[in-house]
Amino acid sequence: MPGAGFRNRQCRRGAGEGAGSGSGCRRRMPFAGEQPLAQAGCGHRLKVCRIGGGRGICARMAALGIFPGQEVELVCAAGQSRCLVRLNGSTVSLGDGAAENILVKAA
Amino acid sequence: MNKITMALAGNPNAGKTTLFNALTGARQHVGNYPGVTVERKEGEYQRGDFNAVVVDLPGTYSLTTYSEEEVVARDFLANEKPAVVINIVDAANLERNLYLTCQLLELKIPLVVALNMMDVASDRGMEIDAEKLSAFLGVPVLPIVARSGQGLDELMAAAQEMVEGRLSPPDPAKVRISYGDDIDQTLLTMTRLIRDQDLLKGKYPSRWIAVKIIENDEALIKEVNEDSLDLAAQLLHEAEIVAAHLMKTFDTYPEAVIADHRYGFIKGILNRGIITHRYDENRLYTSDRIDKVLTNRFAGPLIMLAVLFSIYQITFSFSALPVSGVEAVFGWVAGLVEANLGDGPLKSMLVSGVIGGVGGVLGFVPLIMLMFFCIAILEDSGYLARVAFMMDRIFRMFGLHGSSVMAFIVSGGIAGGCAVPGVMATRTLRSPKERMATLLTVPFMNCGAKVPILALLIGAFFAQHQAFYMFGFTILSWIVALVAAKLLRLTVLRGEPTPFVMELPPYRFPTFNGLMIHTWERTWQYIKKAGTVILAISILLWAMMTYPGLSPEKEAVFVQERARIITLYEADSEAGNKLLQEVDNRQGGAALRNSIAGRIGVAMEKVTWLSGFEWRTNIALLGGFAAKEVIISTLGTAYSMGETDPEDAGSLGDRLARDSAWSPLVAMSALLFMAFYAPCFVTVVCIAREAGSWNWALFSIVYSTAIAFILSTGVYQVGRMLGF
Numbered sequence: 027m028p029g030a031g032f033r034n035r036q037c038r039r040g041a042g043e044g045a046g047s048g049s050g051c052r053r054r055m056p057f058a059g060e061q062p063l064a065q066a067g068c069g070h071r072l073k074v075c076r077i078g079g080g081r082g083i084c085a086r087m088a089a090l091g092i093f094p095g096q097e098v099e100l101v102c103a104a105g106q107s108r109c110l111v112r113l114n115g116s117t118v119s120l121g122d123g124a125a126e127n128i129l130v131k132a133a
Numbered sequence: 134m135n136k137i138t139m140a141l142a143g144n145p146n147a148g149k150t151t152l153f154n155a156l157t158g159a160r161q162h163v164g165n166y167p168g169v170t171v172e173r174k175e176g177e178y179q180r181g182d183f184n185a186v187v188v189d190l191p192g193t194y195s196l197t198t199y200s201e202e203e204v205v206a207r208d209f210l211a212n213e214k215p216a217v218v219i220n221i222v223d224a225a226n227l228e229r230n231l232y233l234t235c236q237l238l239e240l241k242i243p244l245v246v247a248l249n250m251m252d253v254a255s256d257r258g259m260e261i262d263a264e265k266l267s268a269f270l271g272v273p274v275l276p277i278v279a280r281s282g283q284g285l286d287e288l289m290a291a292a293q294e295m296v297e298g299r300l301s302p303p304d305p306a307k308v309r310i311s312y313g314d315d316i317d318q319t320l321l322t323m324t325r326l327i328r329d330q331d332l333l334k335g336k337y338p339s340r341w342i343a344v345k346i347i348e349n350d351e352a353l354i355k356e357v358n359e360d361s362l363d364l365a366a367q368l369l370h371e372a373e374i375v376a377a378h379l380m381k382t383f384d385t386y387p388e389a390v391i392a393d394h395r396y397g398f399i400k401g402i403l404n405r406g407i408i409t410h411r412y413d414e415n416r417l418y419t420s421d422r423i424d425k426v427l428t429n430r431f432a433g434p435l436i437m438l439a440v441l442f443s444i445y446q447i448t449f450s451f452s453a454l455p456v457s458g459v460e461a462v463f464g465w466v467a468g469l470v471e472a473n474l475g476d477g478p479l480k481s482m483l484v485s486g487v488i489g490g491v492g493g494v495l496g497f498v499p500l501i502m503l504m505f506f507c508i509a510i511l512e513d514s515g516y517l518a519r520v521a522f523m524m525d526r527i528f529r530m531f532g533l534h535g536s537s538v539m540a541f542i543v544s545g546g547i548a549g550g551c552a553v554p555g556v557m558a559t560r561t562l563r564s565p566k567e568r569m570a571t572l573l574t575v576p577f578m579n580c581g582a583k584v585p586i587l588a589l590l591i592g593a594f595f596a597q598h599q600a601f602y603m604f605g606f607t608i609l610s611w612i613v614a615l616v617a618a619k620l621l622r623l624t625v626l627r628g629e630p631t632p633f634v635m636e637l638p639p640y641r642f643p644t645f646n647g648l649m650i651h652t653w654e655r656t657w658q659y660i661k662k663a664g665t666v667i668l669a670i671s672i673l674l675w676a677m678m679t680y681p682g683l684s685p686e687k688e689a690v691f692v693q694e695r696a697r698i699i700t701l702y703e704a705d706s707e708a709g710n711k712l713l714q715e716v717d718n719r720q721g722g723a724a725l726r727n728s729i730a731g732r733i734g735v736a737m738e739k740v741t742w743l744s745g746f747e748w749r750t751n752i753a754l755l756g757g758f759a760a761k762e763v764i765i766s767t768l769g770t771a772y773s774m775g776e777t778d779p780e781d782a783g784s785l786g787d788r789l790a791r792d793s794a795w796s797p798l799v800a801m802s803a804l805l806f807m808a809f810y811a812p813c814f815v816t817v818v819c820i821a822r823e824a825g826s827w828n829w830a831l832f833s834i835v836y837s838t839a840i841a842f843i844l845s846t847g848v849y850q851v852g853r854m855l856g857f
């Protein structure tokens with residue numbers, strides 16, 4: 027169905043390892059199983075859990091297709107938090123300031 | 134029929150400019166780098182009785198105004214209401230590209246979707262059912278390959294039908310995307326308010342305004358505020374309530390929820406058998422495999438340095454022969470003029486002003502061309518975008534942004550660019566402070582006009598290690614630019630850094646045609662400038678260096694001296710000729726010194742002696758403010774006046790190397806000054822325009838000249854103490 031619910035693809039209904047009851051994707055504290063994008067290991071499929079760093083960043087990431095619930099693949103990490111991700115058939119590069127705000131968990 | 138307006142909209146690097154060129158026959162620059170089009174460009178299309186002005190809009194990912202390009206694109210669509218908009222969609226990357234399509238549909242503008250790069254999609258094992266997609270979107274969808282021109286006729290036929298009203302604009306019922314119960318409810322309320330009060334006089338559809346307000350689109354909110362403060366307050370209040378609610382229930386911003394639903398809508402459509410994958414959808418493409426190596430945190434930067442250095446090696450080793458060939462041609466022409474024209478101002482102007490000036494600049498065409506060719510390979514292959522990504526790390530440390538990299542490279546960061554388009558390329562930067570810092574530092578790069586100066590002086594004084602010195606100066610220009618940027622960001626332009634996010638284009642094999650066009654269009658700019666601006670300034674400076682000439686009394690002294698030598702020596706004796714030559718040189722020097730330019734140059738020596746520059750160099754530096762190419766041509770004129778036999782004099786480099794006022798130390802000091810002092814006049818005007826104030830432009834002149842003077846004086850004085 028077009029526009030299918032946001033709820034269904036949220037992390038908390040996802041893999042859920044140690045996710046506890048209904049408190050998966052938060053903006054504030056890292057949660058069990060969540061880790062910064064660049065440290066998640068190359069070549070893995072990941073699910074975006076949350077994006078910090080304010081509304082502007084969140085909105086811009088969303089326009090590029092990076093938003094909570096979206097699956098991405100880490101192509102390679104190019105530094106502390108800088109990395110390339112593949113999603114929806116395109117490759118997006120993220121600098122330090124952008125990538126450090128993205129928390130993911132295994133898809 | 135009357136000419137109609139047709140706009141091309143789409144994601145960065147989706148092929149808008151390629152399509153624009155194919156439609157209008159223009160040769161706009163197309164690069165494998167997102168955001169090549171910063172300004173909108175116009176051209177004309179004609180097919181039968183269908184006449185259209187085609188407008189190439191900057192690439193955007195969304196219609197929310199986060200950056201200058203998005204503002205340009207949206208303002209055009211909303212204000213000028215084009216008769217038809219062609220939305221170019223990269224078929225190999227449908228989901229992300231259709232995100233913009235959704236927003237264009239919501240804007241209810243007459244839309245035709247061009248499914249570009251069907252060939253690439255098919256190589257990747259994707260098959261796309263355009264008809265089915267058209268049925269779901271409610272607008273015509275036509276497969277094309279813009280590069281080869283395939284499908285363009287059908288596309289234009291559909292556009293014409295849309296314009297002539299035989300096809301209906303998007304059906305709102307079909308593309309009404311649901312954003313979930315909470316947002317949909319709020320949208321209903323807001324839409325009613327907007328419609329009742331006729332907000333913005335129907336410039337945008339009311340539901341679209343409501344969505345943008347919930348998305349916190351600052352430009353639109355400002356517009357709404359200006360139209361009606363009361364209503365704006367009401368609408369913002371509604372938006373805040375729903376935002377707070379989403380934060381409580383989903384712990385996220387409404388933008389993310391809206392994006393999620395848009396992608397959900399797109400996936401919903403695509404899943405209905407529109408795309409068939411022949412291979413595994415999630416496999417890594419070749420591009421990603423290459424990226425694993427080329428952007429690796431350790432190997433990546435090393436490879437980048439090696440690639441850049443090899444460009445210098447290639448350029449210098451392969452251009453030496455053609456450059457000396459072109460120089461020989463100009464020498465031959467000068468000889469012809471010399472032999473066939475009687476002495477007088479015309480001959481002097483042709484030899485010293487025109488051939489010495491313009492010839493000096495044109496002599497470097499082979500080198501410039503080869504340099505541009507190498508850069509075209511980097512750009513067209515997609516590697517340049519990776520360079521931007523890798524450089525972001527360093528740029529961040531200095532208060533700049535990864536997107537500044539393109540402005541630096543366009544300005545001559547690799548060597549041979551121009552600060553004018555470089556200054557314009559800063560428009561892709563979103564943060565005003567980062568943008569200003571980039572604006573003020575890009576002129577430090579080695580533009581196409583500085584490269585010949587570097588090549589000349591390095592060739593004359595440091596000939597053994599040309600590529601090494603050239604590379605060194607490039608690195609130095611980056612260091613100076615970055616340190617200056619850091620200082621600016623710590624003082625007048627203090628502020629937080631903004632994050633770097635950029636889509637990387639897939640690696641593509643550059644086409645020979647594309648490389649040729651890129652190389653030629655940039656080289657032609659250089660040649661054109663030499664034939665117009667540089668020619669005019671060369672002649673002006675020649676006049677300033679020739680008049681008023683020597684006073685009759687002083688001239689009489691030289692005539693007497695010559696007469697005395699002739700009586701003392703036999704005609705055509707070697708010793709006599711040598712003495713005569715020496716008198717001629719002294720007379721030429723005295724005349725130059727007495728000219729308008731000479732007097733200015735001498736006056737400037739009061740300061741420039743600190744850096745080791747004599748008055749003739751000062752003239753060249755002054756001329757260089759008009760255009761940097763003029764430095765070479767003026768040096769050529771200043772150091773050729775007083776030479777009676779130009780063929781014997783050798784190239785300008787040889788003359789400088791033999792001149793007593795020059796030494797390797799002076800050359801080094803001059804190189805430093807010329808590389809970093811005030812940007813040329815055209816760049817200054819551009820900075821003023823882009824920064825929105827002449828104060829910044831004046832600031833850029835003063836601070837860069839100060840940096841250049843400190844560097845060159847420091848090197849010269851320390852060098853002298855060390856006995857160089």
